[in-house]
Amino acid sequence: MTDIAKLTGVSQSTVSLVLNNATSAKFSEATRDKVLKTAHELGYRLAPRExxxxxxxxxxxxxxxxxxxxxxxxxxxxxxxxxxxxxxxxxxxxxxxxxxxxxxxxxxxxxxxxxxxxxxxxxxxxxxxxxxxxxxxxxxxxxxxxxxxxxxxQSSIVPAEVAGGHVATEYLLRAGHRRIGYINGEHWQDAAKDRLKGYRTALATADLPFAPEMVRDGDWSSGTGFEHTLSLMREPHPPTAIFCANDLMALGAIEALKQLGYRVPDDVSVLGYDDQEIARHTHPALSTVVLxxxxxxxxxxxxxxxxxxxxxxxxxxxxxxxxxDGPLIERGSVRVITEAKAPAINIISD
Structure with a gap:
């Protein structure tokens, strides 16, 4: 389901509605055909609902x-x-x-x-x-x-947040970035702690020191993404890429960079997390990790x-x-600075 959503550029809910032949859902025939075609190409067996x-x-x-x-x-x-x-x-x-x-x-x-x-x-x-x-x-x-x-x-099913933070940071490292800012969510939450841990382990794996001045604690809102991006770009050695712990903060980061006169991704790259619907409609479209x-x-x-x-x-x-864990979706908000040399990771382009 996640693979189909990413390859077609629609939400996981839309894919579910199409595959389940929901008669009350309102979307175009083009969207329906695109989802069904991709599902067929990926080998999904589409049986009539009984x-x-x-x-x-x-x-x-x-x-x-x-x-x-x-x-x-x-x-x-x-x-x-x-x-x-x-x-x-x-x-x-x-x-x-x-x-x-x-x-x-x-x-x-x-x-x-x-x-x-x-x-x-x-x-x-x-x-x-x-x-x-x-x-x-x-x-x-x-x-x-x-x-x-x-x-x-009891058994529990949870997101692999450390892995997600690692994949995101590794992706930026593979794109040649070495000064990577990180705007986290509320630091007391498990998701924020684990995504930060993934960020730090990816830096360590690349033999790069953790720089506390490159990290800001936010609250998952676009407003803190905006304010913390302004703060990061005032650093003596500002980041060339900013990884935000969710897409709303990434939206704020993009707006702050535009206000400062920076181009995304030409001057500064931005990467989100969650793959909310808004990620497909930012300018440029937001690269992000799927929750x-x-x-x-x-x-x-x-x-x-x-x-x-x-x-x-x-x-x-x-x-x-x-x-x-979920894949990293490569859209248009990250610029490659150098030739990637690290092993390939799970990336899907849409």
Whole structure:
């Protein structure tokens, strides 16, 4: 799904809607044809959608319990992947948003877990963090999405953020950049800590020292991307490339560079993270690392299905943490200064 989205230049949600033949979705025939053609070229088997298959197991409902859905573009795509995986296995997905309120969470669990139709639970958070699970979830098969516990009593599916930060920085290094600024998110969040760790390890692998003056802590907003870019460019030795920990801050960085009279990427390169829809519409279009939201949701449900199947067969259930990485999307915001000499990395152009 992620590969198709990147090669066609549309969102993961659009690919899902096309492949699932969603009749209510509004997009052009050209977009539909492009997605279907790319899917065919990549070897995807496109079977007609059929009614939900009947099953002798009355447990056909997967509960998707999320703290937030509307505050970020990412959870909706997680849900797309989870829904498609559930439907493909003859299950339905019921989504509940609790706004992080423990009382609402408990009321939802009290209401739904009493039903004999419940197959299991996907417990999801809007940003990656450690959680303390409600006691009720110890009595039902549960997989964690974008979160984890200290006990490790459930499998969890999370983004590979260290790898993402490393891939992004390595890409800029391969393009010949040696002064790479980094605008991070809120430093207390797991995603920010791990993307910074990836940035630092890539520099170390290239035998380059970590320069604290090249790093700024932001808050994921375009405003801090703008302000911190102005600050970075006032350094005595300013960066030739700026890696932003999300696309919104990269948008702010591009605007700040334009205000200062710099051309992107001719004078300064900018690289984002997440591959939000806006990344396709900046000028120039933003090169970025994909946060594989659809695949995260799909893996969560498929892990839940496999664990329940193993348990029913008397096989051991091994709980694990799965970290999923996404490709780097090469668009128009990074300039190659020197000939690349490092090993190739996972890059898809659109």
């Amino acid at each position: 009614p939900l298959p009947r099953s002798s197991d009355e447990r056909n409902l997967i509960i998707y319990l999320a703290d937030e859905i509307s505050t970020s573009p990412h959870p909706v795509v997680n849900i797309d992947g989870a829904r498609d995986a559930a439907y493909a296995s003859g299950k339905l997905l019921a989504v509940y948003s609790t706004h992080g309120n423990a009382d609402i969470e408990q009321q939802v669990l009290d209401a739904v877990l009493a039903s004999p139709t419940v197959f299991g639970v996907i417990y999801a958070t809007v940003y990656t963090r450690k959680v303390t699970l409600p006691a009720a979830l110890s009595r039902v098969p549960t997989v964690l999405l974008n979160c984890y516990t200290s006990e490790g009593g 594989p939201n659809y695949e995260l949701g799909r893996w969560a449900v498929e892990t839940l299905l496999q664990e329940v199947q193993n348990q029913a067969a008397g096989a051991p259930v091994r709980h694990r943490m799965v970290k999923l």
